[in-house]
Amino acid sequence: MKIYMVGGAVRDKLLGLPVTDHDWVVVGATPEALTAQGFLPVGKDFPVFLHPQTREEYALARTERNSARGYRGFEVYAAPEVTLEQDLARRDLTINSIAAPAHPDSAKGLFEPDFDALVDPYGGQRDLQAKVLRHVTDAFREDPVRILRLARFAARFADFSIAPETLAMMWEMVTDGEVDGLVPERVWQELARGLMEDKPSRMFDALRACGALQHLLPEVERLWGVAQSAQYHPEIDTGIHLMMVLDMAAQLGAPLPVRFACLCHDLGKGTTPADVLPRHIGHEERSAKLLKDVCQRLRVPSECREIADVVAREHGNIHRSGEFSPAAVVRLLERCDAFRKPRRFADILLACECDARGRLGFEQTPYPQRPRLLQLLAAAQSVATDKVAAEAMAAGQSGPKIGEWIHQARVEAVRQSAAAAPAP
Ligand SMILES: Nc1ccn([C@@H]2O[C@H](COP(=O)(O)OP(=O)(O)OP(=O)(O)O)[C@@H](O)[C@H]2O)c(=O)n1
Ligand SMILES: [Mg+2]
Known part of the structure; x- marks a missing residue:
């Protein structure tokens, strides 16, 4: 099995920001293999495990499909043959889809990410430098909460712009009624988090630009x-x-x-x-x-x-x-x-x-x-x-x-x- 640090932790590290929560992905493993190593299963819907010491989240590499409108209808497919690239492809933004391979540090019993050997198949570092919020693949459509997430990231990273093709896709999702099916709790959670960012106005600019604010x-x-x-x-x-x-x-x-x-x-x-x-x-x-x-x-x-x-x-x-x-x-x-x-x-x-x-x-x-x-x-x-x-x-x-x-x-x-x- 191979373990990578992914998501916001890698992004924030590359931006030179303080990293608080660490997300990890595990490739080539089964739930049984992880449990045998002492990881604790938590995910009801997703195959997610907690590190026995740090309690950080380790998720099996997975692909997912949205089988119904809204937040609940995911079908998750996790198996040892799912590759890192496949797992990164189903994520929301390129800047959130960079992986750092991790090596077990036997002295500490922890995993140490190697930021000199990043796996970045979707141009996340390029978009970090160009300050662009860009979707990774068409899988963005599978989860309409991502429209709100993107708007929230726009409020946090106030000098980032939204890639035109991403905005166009969000516009299509809104036109297809995708945000109408979101459960209120998720909408509130994302709005509340966006309100707490440095430039909340940018969340509303983004939601207006794709037509979502009219619905929400x-x-x-x-x-x-x-x-x-x-x-x-x-x-x-x-x-x-x-x-x-x-x-x-x-x-x-x-x-x-x-x-x-x-x-x-x-x-x-x-x-x-x-x-x-x-x-x-x-x-x-x-x-x-x-x-x-x-x-x-x-x-x-x-x-x-x-x-x-x-x-x-x-x-x-x-x-x-x-x-x-x-x-x-x-x-x-x-x-x-x-x-x-x-x-x-x-x-x-x-x-x-x-x-x-x-x-x-x-x-x-x-x-x-x-x-x-x-x-x-x-x-x-x-x-x-x-x-x-x-x-x-x-x-x-x-x-x-x-x-x-x-x-x-x-x-x-x-x-x-x-x-x-x-x-x-
Ligand atoms: N609807 C979602 C939620 C999460 N993710 C992926 O899961 C990672 C971790 O999710 P989360 O911790 O919610 O977001 P972060 O990007 O870590 O941002 P934050 O700093 O707000 O924790 C994200 O980076 C992204 O790759 C996603 O693709 N789509
Ligand atoms: Mg996170």
């Missing part, structure tokens, strides 16, 4: 070509604004829920009636409704869904909060559930900063609303609620009236804090 997220696709007022949005186009917001979220190191909230905050601008454009009165409510559809369709986890809902509804109010009375500030904090979930509120404010700075010419503009609302929240939180409640009861109050007293005490605390540091 029509609510987002629709935003291109929708005008906004030039006074607040010099970039005008809502789709362009959205991409700037996402890239700002990446630049500010925002976590996934914040990035998802950014993605969905302006969905309602896509359904603004033509006669009120470029104004978008009431778009917040419409965003929240469309967000609900997206979350149901893609089974978005509740952590992402909930923050996105608040950001969709309240981002305009948070932007304008500098003009709010102390009572209006407290009502805003209450609607955001900031007293119970202060950390989530900080994330909501981060999403709003991304929105404000994700505009042409505003990238470096400070967003004082964020520190100010955090300060006012801290002031409102400093109210000793049990003391206020005791006072209210001593004054003969009960039920909701006690809540009103607490609310009033918080308004007073916000008033004092705001007076000490007025909005800029």
Whole structure:
């Protein structure tokens, strides 16, 4: 048997990037031979084994066919006579189809890849140098998730382009309805990973270029070509604004829920009636409704869904909060559930900063609303609620009236804090 390091580990090593997870392929072996060497079988669908010490994945060389639409319908063929070239041929991108032969290092009991003896039958190194994302063979079509994977790699390797023939193939796959059969969990998984890359906008550029975004997220696709007022949005186009917001979220190191909230905050601008454009009165409510559809369709986890809902509804109010009375500030904090979930509120404010700075010419503009609302929240939180409640009861109050007293005490605390540091 012969063992090779493959996939992302070889690619990242050649790019000089840190390598975290190692994938291996085993040629000329049977499951029995691997088990005899101490490897642990794991794959339910695929013949995959774990190294007894490192727990890294070792897969038998295989060919595969997609027997049905979507993710589940694979037929896998693994046998000792499947060659390395055959295994590399069924992979997604040339840059992911380079193999490094590995030699057992008997001292450590591990395998050491030899990067001076790469096996690269599909031009992976050439495409790494030319910075091109290119499919390996027609087998790319067998797995439509690869459209999303490619889009995600475009977001990660922001200076790579998509080979025209690959884009053409993706376009055909989309036209054939291939992305419509994807299971929601896989779509969400890839979208979430792409959102977390350095330049998320490039994932959406790629998905638009092949027509997939219209199928996966029509609510987002629709935003291109929708005008906004030039006074607040010099970039005008809502789709362009959205991409700037996402890239700002990446630049500010925002976590996934914040990035998802950014993605969905302006969905309602896509359904603004033509006669009120470029104004978008009431778009917040419409965003929240469309967000609900997206979350149901893609089974978005509740952590992402909930923050996105608040950001969709309240981002305009948070932007304008500098003009709010102390009572209006407290009502805003209450609607955001900031007293119970202060950390989530900080994330909501981060999403709003991304929105404000994700505009042409505003990238470096400070967003004082964020520190100010955090300060006012801290002031409102400093109210000793049990003391206020005791006072209210001593004054003969009960039920909701006690809540009103607490609310009033918080308004007073916000008033004092705001007076000490007025909005800029
Ligand atoms: N739908 C898929 C998934 C994986 N692969 C192949 O399996 C390898 C390992 O997959 P994975 O670990 O998911 O991706 P990586 O390329 O290693 O990228 P990452 O850095 O995201 O792990 C890929 O390089 C690719 O050769 C593929 O061809 N098609
Ligand atoms: Mg990997």
